Amino acid sequence: MAERFFERLALVGIGLIGSSIALAARRSGAVGTIAIATRTPTTLARAEELGLGDAYFADPAEAVKGADCVIVCTPVGACGLVAEAIAPALERGAVVSDVGSVKAAVIRAMAPHLPEHIHFVPGHPIAGTEHSGPDAGFAELFRNRWTILTPAETADPAAVERFAGFWRSFGAHVDTMSAEHHDLVLAITSHLPHLIAYNIVGTAADLESGIRSEVLKYSASGFRDFTRIAASDPTMWRDVFLNNREAVLEMLGRFNEDLSRLQRAIRYGDGETLYDLFSRTRAIRRSIIEIGQDTAAPDFGRPH
Amino acid sequence: MAERFFERLALVGIGLIGSSIALAARRSGAVGTIAIATRTPTTLARAEELGLGDAYFADPAEAVKGADCVIVCTPVGACGLVAEAIAPALERGAVVSDVGSVKAAVIRAMAPHLPEHIHFVPGHPIAGTEHSGPDAGFAELFRNRWTILTPAETADPAAVERFAGFWRSFGAHVDTMSAEHHDLVLAITSHLPHLIAYNIVGTAADLESGIRSEVLKYSASGFRDFTRIAASDPTMWRDVFLNNREAVLEMLGRFNEDLSRLQRAIRYGDGETLYDLFSRTRAIRRSIIEIGQDTAAPDFGRPH
Ligand SMILES: NC(=O)c1ccc[n+]([C@@H]2O[C@H](COP(=O)([O-])OP(=O)(O)OC[C@H]3O[C@@H](n4cnc5c(N)ncnc54)[C@H](OP(=O)(O)O)[C@@H]3O)[C@@H](O)[C@H]2O)c1
Ligand SMILES: NC(=O)c1ccc[n+]([C@@H]2O[C@H](COP(=O)([O-])OP(=O)(O)OC[C@H]3O[C@@H](n4cnc5c(N)ncnc54)[C@H](OP(=O)(O)O)[C@@H]3O)[C@@H](O)[C@H]2O)c1
The missing domain is CATH 1.10.3660.10 (6-phosphogluconate dehydrogenase C-terminal like domain)
Known part of the structure; x- marks a missing residue:
């Protein structure tokens, strides 16, 4: 049976990454229920139409009530404001994370607002597409891709491991490193x-x-x-x-x-300098294909 | 019925582009027979194993004998030498072309060697993959892609049009412009x-x-x-x-x-400068998809 890592997941921001997490978590059975909050009413309504969650909120503080896992899925520049807004409503012992493509600045923006009684485990799934919004998500996005976690050295290892397990249930591999x-x-x-x-x-x-x-x-x-x-x-x-x-x-x-x-x-x-570089770079492509991080099909397998 | 544009096609160089032309020409019925020459014996043997042509030659001058269409499919830097080697054996009235990704320099290298009695119609199919060699070719490579021809202003329009028809029989669109x-x-x-x-x-x-x-x-x-x-x-x-x-x-x-x-x-x-540029560039992607020059599927439709 699939393992349940959290009883209630709250997602703040429901674009490509937020909706993919919702779909993946539903499919893997990693969470009991899903609460969704986002800024714009039409986006929230669309998320509901798509059936991405179980409860929908305009106010992120409402959404995080009762959640033992909270993931902020907004652009990096909004993470600090969201942290400030949700801080008073966070449950004791909850794992609080994000998916921002930058980590040190996000931690600097969020950490000062977060209460001592939660576990802050910043994250970044190395997966995406060029599309955005709640319609762009799909459950397979994280499969065979890495998710990087950048908890502080003082973070509770059990909370980090639980959150890593949550990501692994989507088929992701998990690495831990410093934000820098x-x-x-x-x-x-x-x-x-x-x-x-x-x-x-x-x-x-x-x-x-x-x-x-x-x-x-x-x-x-x-x-x-x-x-x-x-x-x-x-x-x-x-x-x-x-x-x-x-x-x-x-x-x-x-x-x-x-x-x-x-x-x-x-x-x-100077043809030699050009030729030397152009030969060296081929090996990198080969390695990426060997470790399964890209397709070997010519032209990415595009239709011809 | 498919139109036959040439009785005998000679290909000098049989890598990705040469082999794709051979396969496309066979399928479209654009030519009667196909003669193939290439420098390296193992490549020539592989072309024969793959059944790309009807006759195989180590000497390019032998291959072009009796051909009413000759296409040089070697790297750009070899085109001049190939032209010199084949010049004495070219048939009167034959169309002689190439597929080089650069045109002015190729014309400078080839034209001085070519006899007056042939039609020189340099070309460049805007299609390819990252793979090379005779195994990399496929007949669909040129479908819905452009082939650019850069004949001299003095070129015979009938010969240019015939050669354009040959490319169109592969599903390609044809444009004509100056080499520069x-x-x-x-x-x-x-x-x-x-x-x-x-x-x-x-x-x-x-x-x-x-x-x-x-x-x-x-x-x-x-x-x-x-x-x-x-x-x-x-x-x-x-x-x-x-x-x-x-x-x-x-x-x-x-x-x-x-x-x-x-x-x-x-x-x-300066976030505004960044945002302005990042919004403008989206429109270009949309246009490319609209004119059918790339797939709209996220991530080029890569498997996830
Ligand atoms: N796209 C990728 O390939 C990728 C990959 C890995 C990580 N990430 C990271 O994931 C995060 C989300 O990216 P995404 O691709 O999912 O973006 P997205 O599809 O554009 O979705 C962004 C979401 O955040 C909300 N939002 C935008 N601005 C906000 C603000 N000022 N305050 C509150 N909410 C706001 C949007 O809400 P409304 O629609 O309600 O306004 C939307 O729900 C970013 O931090 C990004 O760095 C992206
Ligand atoms: N690849 C693309 O995406 C693409 C697209 C459009 C146009 N082009 C142009 O098409 C031409 C061929 O490209 P390709 O991708 O087909 O290359 P390729 O797969 O590497 O094949 C090159 C062919 O040329 C022969 N050759 C190489 N060096 C030679 C030399 N010094 N003298 C005589 N023959 C030589 C090779 O012969 P051996 O194996 O017998 O040594 C091979 O048969 C180039 O001019 C390129 O600019 C390429």
């Missing part, structure tokens, strides 16, 4: 790739209008891959860059140095 | 995206080894998309950058200016 380390690793695996994708799509959008329509027609030659990532939610991503500045600037610095070297190689016709 | 314009548009839709993908994967590969294994584990957060493109053939891409230097450096200059602006916005916490 998380932010550095995600700066290179996620934040910089998004920045660069947004940037090149922006560069193309600014081209003379004659060329612009051709950019769309001929996008299958590489460009279209970048447009997927650059179609991600603007609020979410603005908040990520505002809240992980140091690590992103550090990785961007390295990227720029490396790009200058390539630029020079192109300018001076 | 092609090289500029492809610099932004294909060459710069590849350069940037290679670069960021290289930056990640150079990270301290502790972080490197984490980059693989957490790659589903954006990075893995770039590794697909950065797994493309190193020889092909070295040749592209060596042969489209000016246009690539021009687009790279624009990209760098835009990236500096984003870097500054992150450093100074």
